[in-house]
Amino acid sequence: MTDKNIPVSEDDLHAYVDGFLDPDRRLEVEAWLGKNPDAAAMVADWQRQNEDIRGLFAGRAEARAEDATLVSRAGNRTDIRSARSQARPWQAAAAVMLFVGGAIAGQLAPPYFTGAPQPTLQTAALPDQSRSAFLIYASDIRHPVEVGADEQQHLAAWLGKRLDTPLRIPDLSALGLKLVGGRLVPVSGKAGALLMYEDDAGERITVLLGRNEENRETSFRYASEAGLETFYWIDGPIGYAVTGEISRERLQQVADECYRQFET
């Protein structure tokens, strides 16, 4: 009652493993497997793979608090980008993704678009460096900055010179944040700038700026690690990252404000 019916094909074995066979066919395939131990061993391995792979990912369909932000952010970003340039945002994003992937794997991927220059600022490194800078300097009570807010003009001129681009220090007072000051920091091996702000309660946020030799734009991104939120983006010659131990919504306001003020 087994082989006299339709012969068992490899497609049947896949459908058997994936539970797509009707009960009759399933019985036929099982009977056939009983007589074909090599195939049965293979099918058993496939079944185990299925279970193990589901075990890896089945629980990952999670809703997160930031989901609404992610969607509204993506929508807003799309609107801003289409207003600001003809470039389609996802093309820039796709190009950036390659480099993010390459950097994470410890190797820089060749550019997706033939002949495109390699960026000097690896996007993946930006949030990491911003987090490090925040952790090191924002916790420093006595010397969080090299140049204080009382010398703001000097700070802007100095850091702007090292960054080789005019630097306008954002005014975040509308958000209840006042400038603490800034310092020179290495960002991807080049001179970068770190600006620090704090609110009345002493809660600090940092804004990192790093040189990006390739004149391009990315979408607005965020990264979250161990309670630290980071928003980052690249706009022309400079990459930006805003980090704080505050709610994503609040940090997003800060990032929006910085983006707006740096733009002009």
Place this chain on the structure above:
Amino acid sequence: MPQGPDGNNRKPGSSSPGSGPFEDDVLALLPQLRRYSRSLARSEAEGDDLLQDCVEKALANRRHWRGVNLKAWTYAIMTNLYRNRYRQRARHPVVSIDEAAELPAAEVHGDPLERDRLVAALDSLPEENRAVLMLVIVEGYGYQEVADMLDLPIGTVMSRLSRARQRLRDQLNDSNIISLRRPR
């Protein structure tokens, strides 16, 4: 065959930018999209990036959505983004153990070493094959549904699935030949 829980048949372009019905529908799909992105990517960070890019592209391209099966449409977008992302890297399937270790231990059962080997084997799959495998195994799509979603002949879907399974089996057996070799 399992069917995606997607009953949205809204006209394309019927919502305004900002927060509208289209955004709400995308929002409702985020948990599943997150799982799919993570099953494709080689690290948590890459999965998050993939998800963000997918959402952005879906919103930017909403005009091109034909108004049926938003879920399958967004899955197709993510699959394409994923393929583009790795296309240039396919020749160098280097996987670091650190990345494998990023997976939270609580969410996988069994031996952590076995888990790491499975993750490494998955990361060695060509991206087309991995996408088909995950759509079937994790996302529960039928073969014909995958073919429709990715605009592929069903035979291509089956051969990708088959290659993915064989390669995983070879890799997992090869790298642990003593404990997995069966008595004949």
